[in-house]
Amino acid sequence: MAFGVLMHLPKRYGQSSVSACPFCGGQAFAKNDQGIPCCTKHKALRLPDLKCICGRWLDQRESKFGVFYTCMSCGAVSFAKMMDANGDAIRKVLSGTGANDAASSRPASQGGQYMVGGTVRDRVRQKLARGEPLTPDELDFI
Structure with missing residues (x-):
């Protein structure tokens, strides 16, 4: 081996799990x-009652790793995946309160602009309008 022994860097206090607000990032x-x-x-x-990508309602659960959701047909759904699939419902919650920071906030899963790129459904609609082919995963959102 060229480098010999790999160094083990310990975690710093408070940086192992930093959670983000689903509304503003x-x-x-x-x-x-x-x-x-x-x-x-x-x-x-x-958050309102949310649906899975299969169309069934999600049940909220909490574990030592944080909040997640369960679907009767899909099983466990991560919080980040649920946020991407239910962006419209979250936008309605933010618009109902008069919060104007929905476009500049970040999702917990992507670290980028939240709602600027749109939800998965919005991206599928944009692809269909441009005539681009869809992936099998995107067919669930039609």
Whole structure:
């Protein structure tokens, strides 16, 4: 081996798990009454009942790793995947409160602009309008 022994870098205190607010993408310091980690500005907001990509309703669960959802047909669905699939419902919650920061906030899963690229459904609609072929995963969103 050219490098010999690999160094083990220990985790720094407080940096092993940093959760983001699903509404604005900022660092989540509190939990709302549903148990979802969010910032103090959005602590009063509630997520509506959400659907899986298969169309069934999701049940919210909490583990030592955070919030996740379960679907009767798909099984466990991660919080990040649920956020990408249900972006329209979250936009409705934000527009109902008058929050204007929905376009500039980041999702927990992507680290990029939230809702600027749109949800998966929006991206599928854009691909169909441009005449681009869809992947098998994107066919679920038609």
